[in-house]
Amino acid sequence: MIFAHTFDLVMDGRKSQTRRIPKIKEQHIVTESRSYVEIPGERIVYQVGKSYAVQPGRGKNSIARILLTNIKSEIVSAISDADVIAEGFESRDAFIQTWCAIHGRKSNLSQTVWVLEFILETTVSVQNSHAVPFLLDSSDKENANRNVNEVWSLPNDKGCQPKAGLSEAILSHLAEVAIL
Numbered sequence: 001m002i003f004a005h006t007f008d009l010v011m012d013g014r015k016s017q018t019r020r021i022p023k024i025k026e027q028h029i030v031t032e033s034r035s036y037v038e039i040p041g042e043r044i045v046y047q048v049g050k051s052y053a054v055q056p057g058r059g060k061n062s063i064a065r066i067l068l069t070n071i072k073s074e075i076v077s078a079i080s081d082a083d084v085i086a087e088g089f090e091s092r093d094a095f096i097q098t099w100c101a102i103h104g105r106k107s108n109l110s111q112t113v114w115v116l117e118f119i120l121e122t123t124v125s126v127q128n129s130h131a132v133p134f135l136l137d138s139s140d141k142e143n144a145n146r147n148v149n150e151v152w153s154l155p156n157d158k159g160c161q162p163k164a165g166l167s168e169a170i171l172s173h174l175a176e177v178a179i180l
Contacts, residue, residue: 001066005102007056009088011064013120017086019076019099019113020046021106028073028114035071037114046071046116070117077109086117 001018009015025039036047046052048071053062079087079095089095100107 001052002055002058002060004057005098006088007054010054010066010120012088015086015088016118016120017083018116018118019079019087020116021103021111021113022073026114028071037071046114051121052118065121066118067121068116068118070115072115072117073112074115075110075112076107083115 003010003015003018006015006018022037023039023045025042026037026045027040028037029035034048037045039045046068048068051065051067054064054066055062076099077096079092081092084090084092084095087095089098096109099109
């Protein structure tokens with residue numbers, strides 16, 4: 001996902017929500033076990049539980065990942081005070097001003113948009129240029145290095161290895177991203 005205007009807010013952990021203008025034919029589907037936005041017969045665009053690349057601009061390399069935790073729809077101007085904070089802004093006016101700057105003539109404040117809620121996953125470069133995502137326990141950037149050190153042993157002849165005693169959830173996540 002491209003965050004050209006709010007990239008720093010994502011990376012600082014201040015942004016945990018983004019609004020996206022629906023494209024033609026996109027539909028939000030909710031079942032007992034899944035929530036996703038799709039273009040019927042073509043592809044799933046957004047899906048809760050899926051990890052997405054964070055790009056600082058179109059054509060730029062991804063340097064982080066987010067995990068989508070919820071999808072809903074609402075009118076842009078109906079943004080709540082709590083959602084303004086989740087978007088990374090201090091005030092509704094600052095959010096609306098940025099929205100209008102980003103979308104220009106398309107910035108219809110009465111338009112229904114997708115509201116995508118997420119948590120930041122960050123990438124850590126390890127031996128052989130593998131990128132290892134791990135969930136931050138908080139938005140505190142100082143915790144990032146501590147979290148890396150809690151998960152990974154120093155490289156040896158086998159490369160970085162998960163430390164002994166990690167929870168099954170962390171080991172399962174690492175296996176899912178093909179690191180183990």
